[in-house]
Amino acid sequence: xxxxxxxxxxxxxxxxxxxxxxxxxxxxxxxxxxxxxxxxxxxxxxxxxxxxxxxxxxxxxxxxxxxxxxxxxxxxxxxxxxxxxxxxxxxxxxxxxxxxxxxxxxxxxxxxxxxxxxxxxxxxxxxxxxxxxxxxxxxxxxxxxxxxxxxxxxxxxxxxxxxxxxxxxxxxxxxxxxxxxxxxxxxxxxxxxxxxxxxxxxxxxxxxxxxxxxxxxxxxxxxxxxxxxxxxxxxxxxxxxxxxxxxxxxxxxxxxxxxxxxxxxxxxxxxxxxxxxxxxxxxxxxxxxxxxxxxxxxxxxxxxxxxxxxxxxxxxxxxxxxxxxxxxxxxxxxxxxxxxxxxxxxxxxxxxxxxxxxxxxxxxxxxxxxxxxxxxxxxxxxxxxxxxxxxxxxxxxxxxxxxxxxxxxxxxxxxxxxxxxxxxxxxxxxxxxxxxxxxxxxxxxxxxxxxxxxxxxxxxxxxxxxxxxxxxxxxxxxxxxxxxxxxxxxxxxxxxxxxxxxxxxxxxxxxxxx
Amino acid sequence: xxxxxxxxxxxxxxxxxxxxxxxxxxxxxxxxxxxxxxxxxxxxxxxxxxxxxxxxxxxxxxxxxxxxxxxxxxxxxxxxxxxxxxxxxxxxxxxxxxxxxxxxxxxxxxxxxxxxxxxxxxxxxxxxxxxxxxxxxxxxxxxxxxxxxxxxxxxxxxxxxxxxxxxxxxxxxxxxxxxxxxxxxxxxxxxxxxxxxxxxxxxxxxxxxxxxxxxxxxxxxxxxxxxxxxxxxxxxxxxxxxxxxxxxxxxxxxxxxxxxxxxxxxxxxxxxxxxxxxxxxxxxxxxxxxxxxxxxxxxxxxxxxxxxxxxxxxxxxxxxxxxxxxxxxxxxxxxxxxxxxxxxxxxxxxxxxxxxxxxxxxxxxxxxxxxxxxxxxxxx
Numbered sequence: 001x002x003x004x005x006x007x008x009x010x011x012x013x014x015x016x017x018x019x020x021x022x023x024x025x026x027x028x029x030x031x032x033x034x035x036x037x038x039x040x041x042x043x044x045x046x047x048x049x050x051x052x053x054x055x056x057x058x059x060x061x062x063x064x065x066x067x068x069x070x071x072x073x074x075x076x077x078x079x080x081x082x083x084x085x086x087x088x089x090x091x092x093x094x095x096x097x098x099x100x101x102x103x104x105x106x107x108x109x110x111x112x113x114x115x116x117x118x119x120x121x122x123x124x125x126x127x128x129x130x131x132x133x134x135x136x137x138x139x140x141x142x143x144x145x146x147x148x149x150x151x152x153x154x155x156x157x158x159x160x161x162x163x164x165x166x167x168x169x170x171x172x173x174x175x176x177x178x179x180x181x182x183x184x185x186x187x188x189x190x191x192x193x194x195x196x197x198x199x200x201x202x203x204x205x206x207x208x209x210x211x212x213x214x215x216x217x218x219x220x221x222x223x224x225x226x227x228x229x230x231x232x233x234x235x236x237x238x239x240x241x242x243x244x245x246x247x248x249x250x251x252x253x254x255x256x257x258x259x260x261x262x263x264x265x266x267x268x269x270x271x272x273x274x275x276x277x278x279x280x281x282x283x284x285x286x287x288x289x290x291x292x293x294x295x296x297x298x299x300x301x302x303x304x305x306x307x308x309x310x311x312x313x314x315x316x317x318x319x320x321x322x323x324x325x326x327x328x329x330x331x332x333x334x335x336x337x338x339x340x341x342x343x344x345x346x347x348x349x350x351x352x353x354x355x356x357x358x359x360x361x362x363x364x365x366x367x368x369x370x371x372x373x374x375x376x377x378x379x380x381x382x383x384x385x386x387x388x389x390x391x392x393x394x395x396x397x398x399x400x401x402x403x404x405x406x407x408x409x410x411x412x413x414x415x416x417x418x419x420x421x422x423x424x425x426x427x428x429x430x431x432x433x434x435x436x437x438x439x440x441x442x443x444x445x446x447x448x449x450x451x452x453x454x455x456x457x458x459x460x461x462x463x464x465x466x467x468x469x470x471x472x473x474x475x476x477x478x479x480x481x482x483x484x485x486x487x488x489x490x491x492x493x494x495x496x497x498x499x500x501x502x503x504x505x506x507x508x509x510x511x512x513x514x
Numbered sequence: 515x516x517x518x519x520x521x522x523x524x525x526x527x528x529x530x531x532x533x534x535x536x537x538x539x540x541x542x543x544x545x546x547x548x549x550x551x552x553x554x555x556x557x558x559x560x561x562x563x564x565x566x567x568x569x570x571x572x573x574x575x576x577x578x579x580x581x582x583x584x585x586x587x588x589x590x591x592x593x594x595x596x597x598x599x600x601x602x603x604x605x606x607x608x609x610x611x612x613x614x615x616x617x618x619x620x621x622x623x624x625x626x627x628x629x630x631x632x633x634x635x636x637x638x639x640x641x642x643x644x645x646x647x648x649x650x651x652x653x654x655x656x657x658x659x660x661x662x663x664x665x666x667x668x669x670x671x672x673x674x675x676x677x678x679x680x681x682x683x684x685x686x687x688x689x690x691x692x693x694x695x696x697x698x699x700x701x702x703x704x705x706x707x708x709x710x711x712x713x714x715x716x717x718x719x720x721x722x723x724x725x726x727x728x729x730x731x732x733x734x735x736x737x738x739x740x741x742x743x744x745x746x747x748x749x750x751x752x753x754x755x756x757x758x759x760x761x762x763x764x765x766x767x768x769x770x771x772x773x774x775x776x777x778x779x780x781x782x783x784x785x786x787x788x789x790x791x792x793x794x795x796x797x798x799x800x801x802x803x804x805x806x807x808x809x810x811x812x813x814x815x816x817x818x819x820x821x822x823x824x825x826x827x828x829x830x831x832x833x834x835x836x837x838x839x840x841x842x843x844x845x846x847x848x849x850x851x852x853x854x855x856x857x858x859x860x861x862x863x864x865x866x867x868x869x870x871x872x873x874x875x876x877x878x879x880x881x882x883x884x885x886x887x888x889x890x891x892x893x894x
Contacts, residue, residue, distance in 0.1 A: 009735065010771045011726035014878030022731040023851070051724055051855035054731060055843050092838040096854030129733045129849035161732050434560045438588055439618035 021452035022163075023056030023130030025121055029108065029147050030139035031061025031072070035169065039200075040138065041076045042084040043444035048097045049086045052449060056128035058100040060120060064107055072103035085442055100128075108143045114154035131162035134451060138169055145185040152189035167196040167451050170261050171252065172460070175476070176469035183462045196451045197460040201262045203443025203450075206404040206432065208458070210269045210371070211283070213398065213406065220396075221274070223375070225350045230393060233372040233512055234266050236360040239316055240367070241492075242338075246329030253336040255472055258360045262369075264291060264468040265460070266400070267356060270371050271346050280457040284464060291467035295345040302478025307488070307496075307503045309339035311363040314492030321363065321492045337487055338362045341500040342475070343507070357504060359511065363492035368514050369400040384420050392425040395512070404440070405431035521547040527583070529609040529630060537608050537629055537648060544612065548625075559612075560590035560624050563870060564649045566673060567595045567658040572632075574660055579628065583613040584863030586626035589870045592650050594629045596641055598669070604635030606644065642672040654678045654873055658866065661686050665698045674706050681869050683713035683862075684759045685813075692759050693892030696883060709875045712883070713865040714760050720857045721814060721829060722767060724841050728819075728827040733845060737821040739796050744768065747806045749815040749831070756805035758788055759886070760813050765790065765801055766885030767878070768819075774799055779891045790889055813859070831857070 012018055026044070028036055047053045061072050077098065081089045104120055106113020125131055135151060137144050148166070166186070173179025186195050201207055214220055223229070236258050242249040249257065268287035275282040297305045312323040324330060324338050339361030346356065375394040385391055396408050407429040414422040432440070450458055488497035495511065504511055521544050524530050532540040545559050567582060569575035575597035582593045609632075614625040629648055633641040649655055657677040663670050674680060680703055687695050696712075703710040729738040746761040758780075768774065769792060777791040777798075787804035806815050816830035826844045836859065842852040860868075 009726060009729045009738070011722070011729060011738075011768075013771060014876065015723060015726060017723065020727045020730045023733060048853070049856045051720070051727070051841070051857070053853075055727065055841065055851035055853055056731075056733070057853075090838070090856055092832060092835040092854050093856055096840075096852070100853075128851055129845060431558075433617035434558055434622075434624045435562055435590065436588070 017052070019453065020052060021054045021057075021449065022132050023054050023128055024132045024134055024452050025058045025060060025124055025128075025130055026134045026136060026448075026452075027060045027062055027117065027121070028136045028138055029062045029143070030137070031103070032063040032065050032067075032075075033138055035138045036061070037075075037079040038083050039442075039444045040136065040448070041079050042086075043442050043448055045080045045084050045089075045094070045097060046086045046442065046445055047449060049090060049093050052445075054452070056130040058102065058124050058128060058130070060102045060104055060117070060124070062104045062106060062113070062117060064105065066105050067103055069101070069103050073098045073101045076101060085439070108139060109146050109150070111150065111153070114150045118154050132452075133164045135164070135166040136169075137167065141169075141171055141173075144168060145182055148186050148189050163194070163454065164190070165194045165196060165451060165454070166190055167198050167447075167459075169198055171256060172197050172261075172465050173469060174251070174256060176466060176473045179465050179469045183466065187462075192462060193454075193456065195462070196447075196456060197462075197465060198447055199261050199265055199460055200443040200447065201265055201400075202458040202460075203445075203447040204400060205440040206398075206400045207266070207269065209404075210266075210398060211278075214270075215274050224373075226352055226354045228375055229354050230374050230376045231354055231507075231509060232270060232356045233374065234263055234270070234356065234358045234370075235372070235512070235514060236263055236266070236358075236369045237364040237495075237514065238360075238362050238367055239364060241311070241321060241363050242324070242327050242330065244328065246327045249338075250330050250334050250336045254338060254340045254360050254362070255476060259340060259342070259358065260468050260472045261460075263358050263360055264471070266369075266371055267291075267294075267344075267346075267358070268464070270373075270398075271351055271356070273350070278457070280455060280459075281461075283457050284461045288461065288463050288467055289348075290346060291464060291471065293346050293348040293351075294467075294471050295347050296471065297342070297344065297475050297478070299474050299478030299481055302475045303482055303484070305344070306340060306342040306475060306479075307500045308337035308479070309361065309490045309497035309500065310334075310336070310487040311338050311361070311492045312489040314363065314494065316363065316365070316493040323489070323492065324363075335485075335487055339364075339490060339496045339500070341496065341503055343503075344471075355507065357509070357511075359496065359500065361490075361496055364495060365493055366514070367402055370397050370512075370514065371400070372397040372512050374509075383423055386420075386422075391423055397512070403431060403433070405429065405434075524610065525612045525614050525625060527611060527613060529611040529628075531607065531609045534606055534608045534631075534644060537610060537644075540610055541627055541629075544610070544627075558622055558624060559627070561592050561626065561650050561653065563589060563591045563653050564655045565589075565591045565593040565658065565870070566645060566649075566655065566677065567593060567660065568663075568669070568673070569595065569597050569660050571599060572597055575630070575632075578658075578660060579630070581862045581866060582628065583626075584861070585867045585870060586613045587615040587617055587624065588867045590624050590626045591870075592627045592629070592648070592653075594631065594645050594648055596638075596645065596669075597630060597632045598638045598641075599632075599634040600638045602634035604637050605633070606637040606641065607632045608644075639668045642669055642676070645673065646676055649676070656681055656870060658682075662688070662691070662695050663699065665695075665702055671702075674702065674708055677708055679709040679711055679869075679872070681711045681713065681866065683865075685714045685717075685757060687759070689755055689757050689759070692757075693887050693890035696759075697887050697892045700880070700883060700887070709872075710880070710883075711869040711872060711876065712763075712879065713862070713869060715763055715876075715879050715882070716865040716868040717760060717813060717860060718764055718767070719868060721764065721817060724829045724839065724855065724857075725764075725768075725817060725819070725827070727841075728843055733849065734825070734827065734843060737825045737827075738772070739794070740821040740824070741768075741772070741794070741819050742797060742799050742822060743818075743820040744799065744801045745816075745818040745820075746801075746803045747815040747817075747830075748803065749812060750805045750807055756786060757812075758803050759890075761803045762886040762889050763882055764814065764817060765803070766889065767882035769885045770881035771878075776885070776888055780889050 268290040272286040341359040373396040412426045490497040609630045614623040655677040658681040728734040750756040774792040774794045783789040790801035792799040818828040844850045
């Protein structure tokens, strides 16, 4: 978006927000689901509280259960009261917001439901002077294609200064073939710049800060390459189990649930070249280049380049928790991996020869997501090491969650007259919460607002999704071909199977202790 | 040196008297003692800016200490609060304390340092010599002067020279001198190349955002150049002497951004109000500011913008819920919208926090201020 266009309103000069969205009607497909209740409606309410929603904004819930507008409003009020970060619910704001919430009941494959929806939208738009439509696919993924096709048959497209956009929740396909097919279906109805594939990780302030940290500071970029960096570790650890999603997880495993999307996004942001501008496509071009430069792990190499595991029962935070195979909706002979460690290479001039180690799992000791840049050791060991003196590689770690921050460790002389000098690693620590005493906004607030504003920077483009699947597919094929039987298990509350330690130690490295 | 018990008391907010020449040393000792506690210690020291505050007398000093502690969680800082009593016998004493709070994102407590310098008599004019060595290097320096700063005062001018930004609150100024004082402050800050901030301008942040929103989208945008009437209501239950500065800043902002020229300065109007005649690119613009003695609280109650008989845009505090405003756009053919948005009456701490976010010059404020001063009959 050109700066001139953003400043078209002269009253915006000098303001933090350079604009607010045009009047918009948001249609949520799957409006009676968990995502709407826990995330979408609370995020919309928070935006309303802060006055960031445009005048003339409405929400239409579209789902299969029978209910009236008023029933839906009442349910959404309870959802907001329970889940909103802007609690307690402010009655005056809710009273102003609620009349703009509507409900349409229909099966997702019923043409007449879409005719009713179009009539509802026409009526709302006539009242509110709004002609912009934002569709949100919050249904099970199997319906995405069907809904897009039906919208193509019944709904108007962008025309003149009125736009139509669609947000698609993850997972976007379950392999390259299905993702490509879904892209094709969406593109038959929507242009690429009307499609917003959401990965809520990208809405986190700290993920966006990776780019700020790298490209707004002059001191890091010169050393952000193979000359100074030994390797990179990306960790996405969860302490929770499958949380009632055993059916989904058994099909997905951690590779589809986390690696294909969140972890590959973190990889691309950590490894990308500086974009020419901070425009959506300029940023996404550079991210795609990274994904395309990731060296393919061919099926026969999958066993050598990855380690899978499955959690067994154990104790987390003092609570005994069941093993994966004892979880509800999980097949007793499931081979879905709940832990994965892998090593990959980005074959470009910046990263040639620098391995990236990625690990992710459920029921690990704590919830933590971080990118750690491990630097090379100095070329010459001037200072002897001993039992009381050790020199560790410098590590720059960017913690995404939960305690967002950046820290750098380096060696320092231990005070005293010891000869030879004693050296210990110390940490220079920056915590967001310490320097910026404000809570970060919920990612969904940011992403919904961006979609209404037409800013796709923090959404995934079709070629990014496909490139990520193109990396993942041969690995899963390799696992299927090897048919290795039961996966190594790890006790819930530990950092994965022993094989994962052996895996990285073979390369003369070790996992960071988090 | 600080004992274990003493530093625990200081970190819980208590002040401890220290030798004026040893303030920095005592602060260092405080954090060494805290560090000795290790991971289980009381909190981490953080500092992103220096904040010097001047309070005339102990009562105001106590209030300022409270406000500064409120901003510390959002802007960890080293604050140096000067409590001046120029009429008292000469003397200077110092005390240190710390304010530790858990940030909204959780984690360990974050602690800010507070130094209180109590100066009286002739020591008031010399206290800057004690303040300057206490500033943390390379961090921005904000000077918050409570009440009307003495433009030619020695201490004020000395501190002004050392700061990046001067914070005042024109709501505290005597209404009949506001134009003169603001014009003077604009001149001295310009001479010293210091940015000027007014908490009264921060009070308008949310109002300005909501007003700007009317003209972001296609439905409202065409009317921006066609506005011909502005009405501002100021809530004032405390009597007839309504302070119009906040309202004039709103009008000054609109005028500076929309290139409205003043035809004549503000005139008194009926019922204690004020009127202005302006001219925009599309024609004359009538401006009315009026007190509304029925409305609870102080400050802006409503702003209404009109484009002929075609469109009206208004933001008004809800009478039944003063923490919310009703935002309404009435457009031709019955189109338009209305919504309720939360707009808490901001505390001094919230206003100060907003201004501490701004590091460079706020040229939009400067332009608006220039217009407001001219409206009040001051030098534009």
